[in-house]
Amino acid sequence: MLQVHHLNNSRSQRVLWLLEELGCPYELIPYQRDPKTLLAPESLRRVHPLGKSPVITDGAHTIAESGAIIEYLLESYGEGRLRPAAGSEARLRYTYWLHYAEGSAMPPLLLKLIFQYLPRGPVPALLRPLVRAIAAGAQKSYIDPQLALHMRYWEAELSREAWFAGADFSAADIQMSFPVEAAAARSGLPLGQKVRGFLERIHARAPYQRALSVAGGFRLPG
DSSP: OOEEEEETTSTHHHHHHHHHHHTOOOEEEEEOOOTTTOOOOGGGGGTSTTOOSOEEEETTEEEESHHHHHHHHHHHHOTTTTSOOTTSHHHHHHHHHHHHIIIIIHHHHHHHHHHHHGGGSSOOGGGHHHHHHHHHHHIIIIIHHHHHHHHHHHHHHHHHSSBTTBSSOOHHHHHHHHHHHHHHHHSOSOOOHHHHHHHHHHHHOHHHHHHHHHHTOOOOOO
């Protein structure tokens, strides 16, 4: 049976959601983050050398990276569902958002998380004011403007169509859910009306709710 090596509060939540949308049976193998460092446990390295999540195993195949996992699952179990027809304009948009989510949207969100936590780390007392100033300056001068740019872009795109790849819900929306939810949790910037509507619609989906139940909840650090 297909196995999902699931790290709590991580990108692998999307994989559970996709499998619930497809009605595909799977086995959940849970892992817990270190409560202090928030890093994945070393045991994940026995599955994949980088020790990252999500990772799935399916027979002889071990697949990492969210986009690659989504493509594999749709090729293997999708039966034409959750992606537009090949050669269509919607398929081009679908492919774009599938890669944009990790390639463009997540880097500034990761920087935001790092610079939010930097002043809270084990810094000598004399250096704390300097570290706080550097972290605040990086966020104000670069990270926050980048996040605002991306969030305006999402709002504009969702003003054109109901979903990221077009009129129909697709796996591109599952992929985009993580950066949108991360922005809601940690950006400190207001979400546009259309982006808020996107979150409300995905949260209302029964497969999304089932994935939450299977995983025991989902909460991103802010």
